[in-house]
Amino acid sequence: RCVKCGICMERCPYECIKFIDGRYVVNELTCEGCNVCRLVCPVEDTITLEEVRSGIVRKTTTKYGFPLISAQLDVGRPNSGKLVTEEKNWAKKIMGEEGIKHMIVDSAAGIGCQVIASIGGADVALLVAEPTPASLSDVKRVYRVVQHFREPAYLIINKADFNPGFKGIHAFAEEEGIPILGEIPYDRAIPNSMMQMKPVVEAFPDSKASKALKEIAKAVEEEILR
Ligand code: SF4
Numbered sequence: 061r062c063v064k065c066g067i068c069m070e071r072c073p074y075e076c077i078k079f080i081d082g083r084y085v086v087n088e089l090t091c092e093g094c095n096v097c098r099l100v101c102p103v104e105d106t107i108t109l110e111e112v113r114s115g116i117v118r119k120t121t122t123k124y125g126f127p128l129i130s131a132q133l134d135v136g137r138p139n140s141g142k143l144v145t146e147e148k149n150w151a152k153k154i155m156g157e158e159g160i161k162h163m164i165v166d167s168a169a170g171i172g173c174q175v176i177a178s179i180g181g182a183d184v185a186l187l188v189a190e191p192t193p194a195s196l197s198d199v200k201r202v203y204r205v206v207q208h209f210r211e212p213a214y215l216i217i218n219k220a221d222f223n224p225g226f227k228g229i230h231a232f233a234e235e236e237g238i239p240i241l242g243e244i245p246y247d248r249a250i251p252n253s254m255m256q257m258k259p260v261v262e263a264f265p266d267s268k269a270s271k272a273l274k275e276i277a278k279a280v281e282e283e284i285l286r
Pocket residue numbers: 071072073074075076077086090091092093094095096097098
C-alpha cells in the first residue's frame with residue numbers, strides 16, 4: 061500500500077526511517093513510538109504501531125514514609141519520554157489515593173524527550189547548575205524548554221564555591237530574572253554519603269552541604285509551596 065512518497069522519513073523526529081533497497085524501513089531500536097509517521101502517511105493503515113515493552117515502572121515506599129516511583133529501561137531501549145510520562149501517571153494516581161499534595165520529578169540532564177516529559181505540566185521548575193561554562197550552556201538550553209511550557213523557574217547552584225572566578229551563572233540568573241533559591245558548596249560529605257548509600261543530610265547532618273540543602277528545603281517550603 062505504501063506509495064513511496066517519503067513523507068514519513070522526512071517527518072520522523074528521530075530520523076529512524078531510512079530508504080533501503082527501494083523500501084522505507086523503520087529502525088525499531090531507535091523508534092520512540094511517537095506516532096508522527098502514522099499521522100502524516102497519506103495512505104490509511106499503511107503504518108501501524110504495536111505496543112512493545114521498553115522497561116518497567118516500580119513503586120517503593122522509602123523509609124521516610126513517602127512513595128518513590130522509579131523506572132528502568134530494558135537493555136537497548138531508547139530513553140523514552142513515554143516511560144517518564146508513565147511514571148508521572150502512576151505518581152498522580154498514588155497521590156490521589158494517598159492524599160499526597162506534591163510531586164517532585166527528578167529529571168535527567170539535557171533537553172531530550174525524557175526531560176520534556178519531566179518538565180511538561182510542572183508548576184515550578186528548579187534548575188540546578190554548576191559554575192562552569194559547560195553547565196551555563198546546559199542551563200540556558202533547559203531554561204528555553206521551561207520557557208516553552210511557561211513555567212516559573214528557580215535556580216540552585218551546586219558546587220557553588222568550586223570555581224570562584226566564574227560569574228556566568230549569577231549573570232544569567234540576573235539577566236533572566238530567575239531567583240536563586242540556594243547555593244550548595246563543594247563538600248566531600250556528598251560523595252562520602254553516596255558511598256554509604258545514604259542521603260547526605262542523614263549521613264553527615266552537620267556538613268556544609270547538608271546545611272545548605274536544609275536551607276534550600278526551607279526556601280522551597282516558604283517560597284514555592286506556600
Ligand atoms: S513512530 Fe517511530 S518511526 Fe514513526 S515518526 Fe515516531 S519515532 Fe519515527
